[in-house]
Amino acid sequence: MSQKHEKLIDKKGLRLDGRKPEELRSVQIEVGILPNADGSAYIQQGKNKILAGVYGPRELHPKHLALPDRTVLRCRYHMAPFSVQERKSPAPSRREIELSKVIRESLEPSIFLEYYPRTGIDLFIEVLQADGGTRCASITAASLALADAGIPMQDLVAACAAGKIDDIVVLDLMDTEDKIGSADVPVALMPNLNAITLLQMDGILTFEEFEKAVNLALEGCRKIHAMQKEALKTKYVNVKEVEE
């Protein structure tokens, strides 16, 4: 099993896909592409393709889950069987259940849950194609879907990961870098409030490296936030003008 991988960063300092260490993958975001959902968004980040759909606030079933003082956010992160090289069982895996929880908890602080007591918001995230960093891309898309659904929010949530490969701290790891590299730090940020809603670390970093990775990821989040705003603008400003 001990296969020697190629260097993740070449002599010119470029990564496997030709990116610089502090460069994001190309990101395309589209808002409101599912007519049946109350709100939706689609994101492509490198080879990641992720759909997010939001329903609600609506009556929560089963009713015993409803809370008297706030709405319940339910989140399902799911990877399509064809989203990875080898077929993934469509049943929710342990990893997917944990990611559902992690994504839910990173979005909950951005929503005014107390506005709609005894109701529920259902959030569905479908990973159509995965290439590392899906939790961050999912959070980015899900936050836009919530905004598209008209749910009052404190701020959008933008997420981005940083990590360490070949002893260099880099931004936005893709799948191979994540697997072979030595650390991964996903961060979700509410950029206007400057509040971190998700911070995880997988692997080993020194304190200095960790600090550098977080700052790099925050920088990435801010760039992604600008793209989120642009995506909302393209849907709402242009569509409205055509209608009138």
Added chain:
Amino acid sequence: MSSKLSNGKKGRFVSPGERLGVIEEFVADAGTYVRDGVIYSEVVGRVLPDFMNKRVSVYPLVRKLRIPKTGSIILGQVSRVQKQNAFVRIHNIGEKKISGFFSGILHVSDVQLRYVDSMFEICKPNDIIRAKVISEKNGTYHLSIKDRNLGVVYAFCSQCGYMLELSRQRMRCPRCGRIEKRKTSLDYGKGAIA
């Protein structure tokens, strides 16, 4: 309303969380929230600063959330009838369809001004009714059809399921000839089912 719409075209486009000002400048109005003395937007929309009244609001470009409130007129389907109560699945608020449904309850005392003995002669399961939300106490929507415009909009024969016709104050099934009783609204059989 039209003036509000035209205003909605002009203002600056904002996404949730954008800073609009401080509470010393403005009173935070609809579509905004205050945190540490700073006013932020809470929806996707356009900013409407009202310098005359010192107010700032965000005109939403996203859909309006629809949740039944006391006073709203709803359209729903009767799911279960007991002697004293009928249970209604609320599907429409006003004219607009909602995602999913909310559950409401209609009590015999809220059916007509006069005394009503049994709910069975007011509505039956699967009937479409128009009702008004009179209370949302204890997290349940209490409905009322004490109005000429409220009541059963579409009724179905409990014997064969065919849509009942209203002829001379009684409900008659055109297929099997069965006669039934309902508390109909004024526009029975005329409105469209969304």
